[in-house]
Amino acid sequence: MSCTANGVAAALRAAAKVVAEHRAELVELDRAIGDGDHGENLNRGFAAIVASLDAAVPDTPGAVLKLAATTLISKVGGAAGPLYGTAFLRASTAVGNASELDAAAVVAGLRAALEGVQARGKAVEGDKTMVDALLPAVAAAEKGTDVASVLQAAAEAAARGAESTVDLVARKGRASYLGERSAGHLDPGARSTSLLLGAFAEAAR
């Protein structure tokens, strides 16, 4: 895949497919330590992204990411809506209006996404949130050499990061109300971050 507007659009479609496939799993994870809507909400948002892309794919990778951002912000709701929305919005700004992204641009986009999530949600590593997947993903991505290896490294690190949330006690989001009882469960947002990056990496291969 080349990282053009169409390439990013294809990656988003792949992500939408993965989210749809894992909708029930994400609901289940959120039901255990939250309110059970994470899968439903993300699925609604990504389905809306696909519908928009079906109508028209914007000109640049940045514009595609911005479309994803505004769609997520206006369709997802909950905590994940503004957080993922901000992530895509910041990534969009970071990559500017280049017509194709190189490895460095993708890394910059990922880093901007992480900063956006942290700026909005104030979560740090170890709070048992999507940050625990995204933060190691960004660190790993910096070691990649091309777009595919950047995203592959990010996805692998995100998967490990998500797994690491099982043992954590939540300190942000709805799961934090559970206190100690939140330990022993995978964080749904960390899991969805890992799924999204996995889908992007797969699409980039």
Added chain:
Amino acid sequence: MSCTANGVAAALRAAAKVVAEHRAELVELDRAIGDGDHGENLNRGFAAIVASLDAAVPDTPGAVLKLAATTLISKVGGAAGPLYGTAFLRASTAVGNASELDAAAVVAGLRAALEGVQARGKAVEGDKTMVDALLPAVAAAEKGTDVASVLQAAAEAAARGAESTVDLVARKGRASYLGERSAGHLDPGARSTSLLLGAFAEAAR
């Protein structure tokens, strides 16, 4: 037992004991084709009768029966309250103010009770109600020779009458709402009539 005021009071205490023992069974029967309160309601009423008798036993059998009647009317509620209340009230009137009841008086009391239930509730034989226990009980009672045998015959016939309600489709009371679905269940009021007469017979032995 001689059928004096104290004798009738003892029979009512015996009945109260039986009702308490069968409270859950009567609730269960009523739950199947009614609203599940028959055991609770009767138990509340008979417990109140015992409390009144503990305070003072009226002078005559008729007065004791009247006390039972007014207590049932004011404590039981539902369909069974006014029906049993009327039964005891009519029985009380029928036996007058004799100080001891003979077999004929007991039979007259039972017949008056049946007439009272039918006058108030308008049920005929086969409607799947307490009438299906009380009506054959009165018929059988007429063949008894002394108080004990009158009540024994009545109790036995009431038990058979109650059993006969299993196959019937209810046409009176709450169970009638079920239509055909009421068949296959013992009528709770028929069962309680059989229990009461059984307790009286036992007390009279």
Added chain:
Amino acid sequence: MKKVINDPADVVTESLRGFAAAHADRVRVQYEPDVVVRADAPVAGKVAIISGGGSGHEPLHAGFVGPGMLDAAVPGAVFTSPTPDAVQAAVTATTSDAGALLIVKNYTGDVLNFETAAELAAAEGLDVRSVVIDDDVAVADSTFTAGRRGVGGTVLLEKLTGAAAARGDSLDAVEALARKVIGQVRSIGVALTAPTVPHVGEPSFSLADDEIEFGIGIHGEPGRERIKIEPANALVERMLNAVVEDLPFAEGDRVLLFTNSMGGTPPVELYLAHGIAERLLADRGIAVERRLVGPYITSLEMQGISLTLLKLDDELTELWDAPVDTAALRWRA
């Protein structure tokens, strides 16, 4: 059974204590026998409107005591009609020379106990009449049954007779109005789950995960028919058809639509059902001119809904709109 209660035998009385504390501005509660009375009763010269029945259907009836509706409510034990002496106490507390109307839901127990109370009141020289409401189309109305049950229509009947009494109608007029309303109100109910009576401790009936009771009453009596759960569109249409075709209601009729929760069904589902019913009535050319939506006649925590239709005319509409000021129903007051 999990309930916020102490001893099941004390549920009604303890609940009344809370009700009395919460609504001391509107009601006065007497105990043993338990009766809920308008704070300013008896209202001289006004016909008293009295209703009652087993508890567990709240806000019916206590929640409807107040100006413009009931003068007294007589709560029996849970799902058990009250005794005549309790009804009698309500009559004594509220009835002036203008007399009283007893609104009785058609259940054997209620009818027998209220009948007895009316006899007692007559013996005291009071003019006490009673009407029996039997609006449930689920039950075959035949001399071979106890007849139709009184359900959702009761709420409307209490409001309308309450308004008539409030504007000074005579007992004759209020009684005639009541009979008219009873003649043109019809209801049907459905249950998704069973209620649990405190002293029983277990659900009144059991339903499979895909089953519902169609034609349910309000006492946990099983319904007339057990059917498979279906989408709301189909279910509401099935319910509405049963009601519309019974009276029947016809094109051009003006109606009040009352969409009632049986207790456990939350507002989000109730309003959804109400919206469907509005649409289906519009399709039939029946004009919904007034509506009531909420849990007003319930069966403890039972999940389910009922639909009630009342044919309106100018008089009934005016009485419906008249001020009412009770714990559960309140407008223009």
Added chain:
Amino acid sequence: MKKVINDPADVVTESLRGFAAAHADRVRVQYEPDVVVRADAPVAGKVAIISGGGSGHEPLHAGFVGPGMLDAAVPGAVFTSPTPDAVQAAVTATTSDAGALLIVKNYTGDVLNFETAAELAAAEGLDVRSVVIDDDVAVADSTFTAGRRGVGGTVLLEKLTGAAAARGDSLDAVEALARKVIGQVRSIGVALTAPTVPHVGEPSFSLADDEIEFGIGIHGEPGRERIKIEPANALVERMLNAVVEDLPFAEGDRVLLFTNSMGGTPPVELYLAHGIAERLLADRGIAVERRLVGPYITSLEMQGISLTLLKLDDELTELWDAPVDTAALRWRA
């Protein structure tokens, strides 16, 4: 799952259609994004009071739209906070030069989405402020959690700020009042059963027959602690202690006591609990001067109750008593 619904994805919108039909005299409903607005909005010169959040807590918030309370409610998907564009639509429909106050329950999602909306509104030159209510004493209030949740106190806050706006208070004054109320209102909830979110199709958590969740929220999040069911006397005392000792409320205080059903708990249990709470407060020398009892902030069909205490003074009492005319809360109107 048994519910009176069609497609789970359409539940909120279909329900709003029924709500719009039932309450056309009081509200206007806009769709996509879904917003419930006072029929006569915008009210010139009046501060607009706007709230919202995930659906499934009805009557909160839509049931509180009307004179004396909210100008608009923004319902999200079930248990999911609404998106900024929906909040924005509510602001646009209701906000005059007097500005608007957004009442936000403290959940990460709500705070983030409403924050974004407030930024958008500010960009359009409107004076829109927001306050975050966090009255739930079950959650440790620390920088290491998302903070306390907004629960029952929200209902009281909406009523009081609505009354202040109705009498013509400035946005500064209404905002200050809101912060004062938030400072002196505290709540605790308990769940006996779990709610079932339509698109999930199964209960949000599972409880053994003898277990309850103490310190439950309103979204089917498990509570803070799982305890054995206990008699109402003990349970209400446990709840009240948690609330009273938190602020703390002290002897001599005047309070409003709000006894709330989480949805599935019927009135008979709710009033019973209310009665106990009244008694326990009297024992502590705390004067209950106003009360609200009913299902006002719910969690779908979840059985359970919550207790909310608000410290009153003359100003708050006057604002509480002021007229309100909404679908779910109505007096002196």
